[in-house]
Amino acid sequence: MRKVSLQLTKKTMAVLTATFALISCGKGIPEEEGASIASAKAFSVEEVLEMVAAENDITRTLYTKGIVGAGKKQGMKFDEDWQDDEVEAGPLPALFLRGVSADIRKSPVPLGLYLGSDYPINASNKFEGQQAELFKKIKVDRKPQFFYDETQKVHTAMFADVAMAAPCVSCHNQHKNTPKTDWKLGDVMGATTWQYPSDSLSYKEAIGVLNAYRNGTKAIYNAYLAEIAAFKSSEKPVIGDKWPSKGFYLPTAEVFIDSVRQKASYKTMEVLTKKGASIVSN
Amino acid sequence: MFFKNPLRKRQAIGSLAGVIIGVIIYVILPQESSEDLLSLGPMNVGHEGLSCTACHTPAKGSLVQQLQANIAFTVGARKKKVDFGTKNVDNNKCLECHDRPNDRHPTYRFEEPKFKDAIAVIDARQCETCHLEHNATRVVLEDATFCKNCHYDLEVINDPIDIPHSTLIKNKEWTTCLQCHDFHGNHIYHTPEKIKDTITLKKVNDYLKGGDDPFTKKKKYYPLSEEEWKKVVNTYKK
Numbered sequence: 001m002r003k004v005s006l007q008l009t010k011k012t013m014a015v016l017t018a019t020f021a022l023i024s025c026g027k028g029i030p031e032e033e034g035a036s037i038a039s040a041k042a043f044s045v046e047e048v049l050e051m052v053a054a055e056n057d058i059t060r061t062l063y064t065k066g067i068v069g070a071g072k073k074q075g076m077k078f079d080e081d082w083q084d085d086e087v088e089a090g091p092l093p094a095l096f097l098r099g100v101s102a103d104i105r106k107s108p109v110p111l112g113l114y115l116g117s118d119y120p121i122n123a124s125n126k127f128e129g130q131q132a133e134l135f136k137k138i139k140v141d142r143k144p145q146f147f148y149d150e151t152q153k154v155h156t157a158m159f160a161d162v163a164m165a166a167p168c169v170s171c172h173n174q175h176k177n178t179p180k181t182d183w184k185l186g187d188v189m190g191a192t193t194w195q196y197p198s199d200s201l202s203y204k205e206a207i208g209v210l211n212a213y214r215n216g217t218k219a220i221y222n223a224y225l226a227e228i229a230a231f232k233s234s235e236k237p238v239i240g241d242k243w244p245s246k247g248f249y250l251p252t253a254e255v256f257i258d259s260v261r262q263k264a265s266y267k268t269m270e271v272l273t274k275k276g277a278s279i280v281s282n
Numbered sequence: 283m284f285f286k287n288p289l290r291k292r293q294a295i296g297s298l299a300g301v302i303i304g305v306i307i308y309v310i311l312p313q314e315s316s317e318d319l320l321s322l323g324p325m326n327v328g329h330e331g332l333s334c335t336a337c338h339t340p341a342k343g344s345l346v347q348q349l350q351a352n353i354a355f356t357v358g359a360r361k362k363k364v365d366f367g368t369k370n371v372d373n374n375k376c377l378e379c380h381d382r383p384n385d386r387h388p389t390y391r392f393e394e395p396k397f398k399d400a401i402a403v404i405d406a407r408q409c410e411t412c413h414l415e416h417n418a419t420r421v422v423l424e425d426a427t428f429c430k431n432c433h434y435d436l437e438v439i440n441d442p443i444d445i446p447h448s449t450l451i452k453n454k455e456w457t458t459c460l461q462c463h464d465f466h467g468n469h470i471y472h473t474p475e476k477i478k479d480t481i482t483l484k485k486v487n488d489y490l491k492g493g494d495d496p497f498t499k500k501k502k503y504y505p506l507s508e509e510e511w512k513k514v515v516n517t518y519k520k
Contacts, residue, residue: 028351029343029364083384085470085502102383105390114394123436128396151398177439193394223383 041200043271046146048206049157049194051271052213053144056097056113056192058264059217061164062256064093069167070244076237080122082227088234090224093168094125097192099220100213109212110197112154115161117190119180121172131193134158139188154195161190203272210268217260221253323416327492328505336508337375337415341365376409378514379506386467400431421490427456444476460486469497 068078071090079089091099094115101113116127118135127135134145138160145158163169169183183189201209228236228250235248242249251259310316317334325332341348341364348367354360369375373389391397392406405411406428414422438447443462450458461480462473474480485496506514 028347028349028354028360031360031362083502099383102388102390105388106377106381112390112393114391116394116396123438124432129398131394131396149395151395151401152393154393156395179437179439195393 040202040204042203043201043206045155045196045199045201046144046157047271048201048209049155049196050144050159051206051268052111052209053157053159053192053194054267055210055213055260055264056100057159057162057164059100059260060093060097060161062260062263063096064167065165066243066245066259067250067256068093068171069165071237071250072167074237074244074248075235076244076248076250077234082224088227088231090227091220092171094122096220096224099223100216103216103219104212107212107215109208111209111212112193112195113213114193115190116193117161119178120190121175121177121179125190127191131158131191135191138191142188149195152195154197155199157194158191159194160188161192163187163189206272210272214257214260218253218257221256225250225253321416324418326413326415326417327420329415332508336511337371338368339375341367341369371410371415373407373409376413379511380409382466382468382503384467384502387465397432403431404428418492419490420492423490425457426460426486426490429459430454430456433459442475457483457486460490464497468501468503469495470500470502471497 067090072078077089078092079087080092080095081087082089082091082095097113097115101115104111104113116125116131116135118127118132118139120126130147134147135158137143138145138158142160142162144160147156148154149156163183163185166185168189169185169187172178172183172189173181196209225239228239237244237248237250239250239252241251241255243251311320314333320334324330343351343364345367348364351360351364352366355363387406389407389409392401397406401407404423412421412423412428434451436447436451441447458477458480461483464471481496485493488494489496
């Protein structure tokens with residue numbers, strides 16, 4: 001009996017070993033590119049987030065000044081509830097950023113983006129905990145703050161969000177729900193928080209982050225134009241190559257994005273080419 | 283033969299049982315009519331007519347490749363595990379039909395560090411925390427007081443309601459939140475300004491358990507039906 005069970009054990013072991021060997025031969029499903037090209041990590045996560053945050057500053061300033069500020073003078077409306085059916089308005093700058101953030105999340109790029117403040121109009125955007133502590137430092141020296149978020153397991157960066165355009169100050173000071181009414185141009189009104197899961201990025205991944213941000217900008221701007229197309233009672237601005245500073249006009253998404261790129265490209269290319277050059281020469 | 287060696291009989295029975303189980307697994311269970319047998323439980327409200335394959339789509343690669351990849355992961359030869367059999371049903375799958383640009387509480391919002399303490403109590407980063415499938419309901423939470431995890435210090439400037447939010451919060455009346463506000467903000471609905479005009483708690487609770495919508499039937503966005511979803515997927519494939 002003992003002999004039989006010993007034979008059975010041997011057989012079982014042989015079958016198991018053969019099965020294991022069979023399924024272990026070969027690599028299986030190829031890994032996603034993002035996980036396998038560890039050899040070409042050209043950028044630190046801090047560099048990439050600084051680069052995309054700089055693009056965000058330019059985009060936000062252009063939208064706030066060129067679209068919201070100039071548009072309001074022409075009679076265009078902007079509202080927190082711009083997507084509600086009965087509201088015929090465009091997104092306020094904070095909502096514009098939230099739209100960019102939402103679109104990034106739909107992309108395969110694992111980039112997170114949030115806007116917060118110590119005196120936000122919407123209480124849900126108020127900093128708490130570690131972010132609140134770091135924001136105090138940002139208000140003093142305006143330098144970015146980087147940390148590793150153990151809960152979410154992501155590298156996190158915070159950048160000062162400065163009042164660069166007059167409408168930032170006037171709208172926040174005059175808003176019916178504002179907790180602060182003495183904002184001035186140049187004040188650090190808040191900070192953007194960015195997240196990325198790895199500490200370094202390849203050239204391709206860095207471009208991916210940049211494109212995810214730019215695509216997000218385009219998506220939210222197009223969503224605004226789609227809302228205008230559905231206006232029932234409000235006058236619709238002429239959409240083309242002119243800006244609200246020239247009259248009751250709005251630029252198309254392409255014209256808006258082109259302007260952002262013209263303003264941002266020098267700085268962005270400086271970062272990309274400086275680091276990318278070493279990869280190309282390899 | 284069986285009389286000579288009883289092990290032979292056991293082998294034969296075992297083989298026959300294996301064949302029968304194999305036939306059941308490979309022939310009968312994949313039939314559409316067998317979906318109820320395989321389901322972990324009755325579908326949630328609104329999902330009753332969906333077929334299994336609307337959510338449980340095949341994972342990338344063959345079963346052998348998936349095994350190989352996961353063994354490679356186990357021994358440290360690759361960085362990521364792969365789905366086995368069918369793809370993991372995650373937020374992205376839910377959003378293929380339920381994505382709404384006007385969502386007041388999108389799941390990604392809770393990945394910000396400030397929500398660390400809140401998600402330790404209720405993981406709002408995942409749809410299934412509230413909407414776990416196969417439970418014949420709308421929301422699986424025992425009560426609807428989850429707002430307290432983030433809004434415990436809410437201050438409303440120019441508060442329009444007759445009993446101010448500060449009083450409701452001070453009295454810990456967290457069940458009143460949903461009597462005015464729908465969590466995802468998709469209903470086209472005016473919030474009342476008097477507590478007496480709010481939706482009753484019973485109606486809210488019935489709704490969460492799968493009953494009638496007490497806010498309104500009018501919504502800004504409606505989810506895709508399975509047919510609409512298939513069209514989108516097929517267009518994407520092209």
